[in-house]
Amino acid sequence: MNSVLTLKNVKKTINRKTIINGLSFSVHEGEVFGFLGPNGAGKTTTIRMIVGLMDISEGDIVICGKSIKDDFTGAIRHIGAIVENPEMYKFLTGYQNLMQYARMHNGISKEKIAEVVKLVGLTDRIHEKVKTYSLGMRQRLGLAQCLLHDPKLLILDEPTNGLDPAGIREIRDHLRMLTRERGMSVIVSSHLLSEMELMCDRIAIIQNGELIDVQTVNEFVERESALFAFETGDLHEQETTWLKSEWDATIGDAGFTVETAREKIPGLIKKLTAAGVDIYGVKTVARTLEDRFLEVTSK
Numbered sequence: 333m334n335s336v337l338t339l340k341n342v343k344k345t346i347n348r349k350t351i352i353n354g355l356s357f358s359v360h361e362g363e364v365f366g367f368l369g370p371n372g373a374g375k376t377t378t379i380r381m382i383v384g385l386m387d388i389s390e391g392d393i394v395i396c397g398k399s400i401k402d403d404f405t406g407a408i409r410h411i412g413a414i415v416e417n418p419e420m421y422k423f424l425t426g427y428q429n430l431m432q433y434a435r436m437h438n439g440i441s442k443e444k445i446a447e448v449v450k451l452v453g454l455t456d457r458i459h460e461k462v463k464t465y466s467l468g469m470r471q472r473l474g475l476a477q478c479l480l481h482d483p484k485l486l487i488l489d490e491p492t493n494g495l496d497p498a499g500i501r502e503i504r505d506h507l508r509m510l511t512r513e514r515g516m517s518v519i520v521s522s523h524l525l526s527e528m529e530l531m532c533d534r535i536a537i538i539q540n541g542e543l544i545d546v547q548t549v550n551e552f553v554e555r556e557s558a559l560f561a562f563e564t565g566d567l568h569e570q571e572t573t574w575l576k577s578e579w580d581a582t583i584g585d586a587g588f589t590v591e592t593a594r595e596k597i598p599g600l601i602k603k604l605t606a607a608g609v610d611i612y613g614v615k616t617v618a619r620t621l622e623d624r625f626l627e628v629t630s631k
């Protein structure tokens with residue numbers, strides 16, 4: 333699989349404090365790559381280094397085969413990024429904003445502008461002033477702007493920030509389309525885990541400036557064992573103690589939950605029944621990315 337971006341043992345030290353400590357990972361062609369981590373983990377710092385807004389202290393970042401150390405311009409030209417809120421002139425129309433940007437960057441034709449406007453679905457409103465746009469439309473205009481120079485890699489920090497559910501879905505569909513139909517790669521950072529679960533192919537979790545996991549979303553959520561919720565009648569102290577010590581169960585008001593392999597469930601049911609416990613139901617509890625994220629980062 334072709335990599336569009338590779339971080340090689342990247343370190344960042346500010347005032348002798350290590351902010352990023354030996355980060356290495358690759359982003360493949362045509363994938364949406366999610367960047368997750370608790371507050372202060374180092375996501376923004378990493379993104380700022382990738383887009384060239386901040387120097388790296390050690391290591392290297394390679395974009396489409398070009399090292400940002402050896403060929404900064406050659407590497408950076410493959411990137412389109414919205415890192416902070418996209419800067420737009422509110423009293424100009426969407427189109428005038430794009431023209432303004434095109435004038436500052438050589439080689440962007442009117443045809444190209446029309447193409448990206450269509451791509452982000454703004455054709456009907458592009459000649460209206462940006463101040464009349466909804467937040468979702470402004471985000472899409474920002475997206476159009478960073479698509480003007482045909483980047484291979486899009487980097488979006490909190491792209492759905494402040495959007496309503498319809499706006500979030502709109503951005504998500506656009507990103508998916510760009511990766512599937514155009515082979516573009518996208519890095520997104522967000523705190524909205526349910527959103528990341530729907531949007532991303534792979535996810536990296538960072539904490540304290542270090543990479544703690546990179547996996548596909550499916551790998552993250554699926555594991556060999558699953559969580560089972562038992563609905564039972566009253567549990568006596570003897571069973572409660574046994575469930576906690578032998579099964580690491582969590583006891584609740586209406587029963588208990590246990591994380592184990594599916595094959596072990598019939599044996600557990602037999603033992604509980606033999607001990608006189610009434611079982612009204614057993615169901616598997618779906619694990620979300622949020623469950624996994626909290627599990628991984630709280631270790």
Ligand SMILES: Nc1ncnc2c1ncn2[C@@H]1O[C@H](COP(=O)(O)OP(=O)(O)OP(=O)(O)O)[C@@H](O)[C@H]1O
Pocket residue numbers: 346351369370371372373374375376377378
């Ligand atoms: N210019 C700076 N000088 C000193 N410390 C900094 C600087 N920039 C970032 N940091 C520190 O680096 C750490 C990582 O910050 P960063 O903003 O990259 O985290 P983040 O994962 O993006 O967090 P959040 O989710 O809250 O946006 C934090 O502890 C932050 O205080």
